[in-house]
Amino acid sequence: MLFCPGAATSRWLGFGAHLLAGAGARLVSVDRPGLGASDPDPGRTLTGFAADVAHLVAARELTGVRGVGFSQGAPFLLACAASGILDAAAVVAGTDELAHPSFAGSLIPDVAAMVEAVRADPVAAGHAFAAWGDAEGFWQRVLAMAGEADRAVYTEPAFAEAYRRALAEAFAQGPGGYARDTVLASARWPFDLADVRIPVDLWYGGADTSPVHSPDLGATLAARLPRSHRHVVPAAGGALLWTHAEPILETLLAR
Structure with missing residues (x-):
């Protein structure tokens, strides 16, 4: 399973580790360019990331690959899905195509x-996003945006330690990788969701208070994907990747 982690985090923050062996699954997490151990690539695109992953899949001779994209990792995962790399995918609390006209x-x-800033001048917007960027500042923004359900998850000591380690790793090369990711996620996506022919499960928490995931908890995204299955867990927040890892994995592996 290919894992595309959320904004400003690295491969160190996985999920469902205690379930993988029993499910016969291996989680492969990839640092996007400029984050963690991956070299910067300032002009990169969503489809360019999919091409990188295609090389990884070929080099490692991986077959039957499924994908999971969390939060800002969702558009990167869907780019991989549109390119035909994956057999099935799960988007969890995924950032929708916020620049799509349906959300005007x-x-x-x-x-x-x-x-609008990204639409008007993506380079200037990238500089602005970079000015926000350090691990501690991002951690404080996560907590500020989190509802009660999510804050309880994020502040649990072991989870907070893992999350903050992933943030520190992601910003180790500076904020450029995070800034470029945010520009790409906030612009129109350069692929057609109609080309995603595999089954895609969309998972959202009804108590998710993040303003940058999906205004309608994935309803519009589901309508644009030919083989989508939308799940809304009423009491869950945006952290349902960790609170509901078992049904997410079970459903994905059954596709």
Whole structure:
């Protein structure tokens, strides 16, 4: 299973480790360029990331690959799905295509301003996102955006240690990787979701308060994917990748 982690984190933050052996699964997490141990590539694109992953899959002779994309990892996962690399995919609390016309008027003002800034001048927007970027500042923003359900997960000592380690790793080369990811996720996506022919499970928590995941908890995204299955867990927050890892994995492996 290919794992595309969320914003400003690295391969160190996985999920469901205690379930993998019993499921006969291996989780492969990839640092995107400029994050963690991956070299920067300032002009990279979503489809370019999919091409990189295709090389990885070929070099490692991987077959039957499924994918999981969390939060800002979702558009990178869907780019891989559209390119035909994956057999099935799960998007968990995934960032939707916020620049899609269907969301005009439904974004909160701060998110709408971010999307418009990327549309008007992606280079300047990237510089602005980089100015936000360090591990401690990002951690504080995560906690500020989190609802009660998510804050309980994020502040659990063992999880907080793992999350903060992943943040420190992601920002080790500076904020450029995070900034480029945010530009790519906030712009129009350069692939057609109609080309995603594999089954895609969309998982959202009804108590997710993040303004940058999906205004409608994946309903619009589900309608644009030919073989989508949408799951909304009412009491869960955006951290359902960790609170509901078992059904997410079971469903994905059964596809």
